[in-house]
Amino acid sequence: MxxxxxxxxxxxxxxxxxxxxxxxxxxxxxxxxxxxxxxxxxxxxxxKDKYDLVNWIFDTEIIFLVRDEDLETSYEKHWEFIEKICFYFYENHAFYRKALQIQGQNSFADHFREYIRPLLSARLAYLYANEPIDEFALDFFTDAIVCTVERWLLKKDCLPPEQFVEKIKSLTEKGAASIYREMTQEKDKIS
The missing domain is CATH 1.10.10.60 (Homeodomain-like)
Structure with a gap:
């Protein structure tokens, strides 16, 4: 071995x-x-081929990186986990910048998408109080993450990971707070 x-x-x-x-x-x-x-x-x-090797590099390194992570932790720990993954991508920016440009069958972007789907499914199940997650919702969030990471890494001078994660966290929290505020105002109007 x-x-x-x-x-x-x-x-x-x-x-x-x-x-x-x-x-x-x-x-x-x-x-x-x-x-x-x-x-x-x-x-x-x-x-099997050079595509398989690219995907093996990711799988091997990401498994090593996240092997001791407890994904059933607090809100802040989830953000720390995301930042840890982003630091990995940032440190390997040159490699993943090229890997994400691979087109066609067995592309790294497709492999990355398939890798994060189960992680997202588990997280969404928790957020939705264990309601079943349909394919549309899973595809929506998976595509959002893959597209965002691709856009970030494909820029030659991409943001440092802590700034990238802070922007995502801020957008997420502000969006959730705004939606909650609008929903509360609507309920108050009805009452």
Whole structure:
């Protein structure tokens, strides 16, 4: 198992280096293998294609990052978790900026979307007092998050993560407070 991880990490390092030099669409498996001194057979033993390798990099690093997180915590802890994820993306901005530009089947954006759907589903179930969450609501919030993160990371000089998260938190809280205020005013008019 250790040898397998060493091989995977070597291939990942090679791909990361190549992505600083070439557009992703110009990189092929032969380039990756040549960069780390391996053969194509080794690559295909571990990964289906270069898209699979990009997604493995994310999965491996994000699992390491969030493995000890308790997602059943307080409101402030949820924001700290979001900021932690954003710091990870910011620190790896150059890589994810290119990864998010990958188009088509097996794109990183699609993989990221599928990764966050269950997290959002659990959070929405909690917020909606365990009411079933329909696909429309889940798609709406998933798309909002993916689009926002993409727009943030695709800017060459993107905001630092603490500012990015603070903007999202402020918009969320102000929006919720405004909606609550409007609903309360409507109820007061009816009473």
């Amino acid at each position: 250790a040898d397998s991880n060493i091989t995977k990490h070597a291939l990942a390092t090679a791909l990361r280096e190549l992505m600083t030099e070439l557009p992703f669409e110009k990189i092929n498996v032969a380039h990756i293998c040549e960069r780390c001194g391996m053969n194509r057979k080794s690559f295909y033993y571990h990964f």
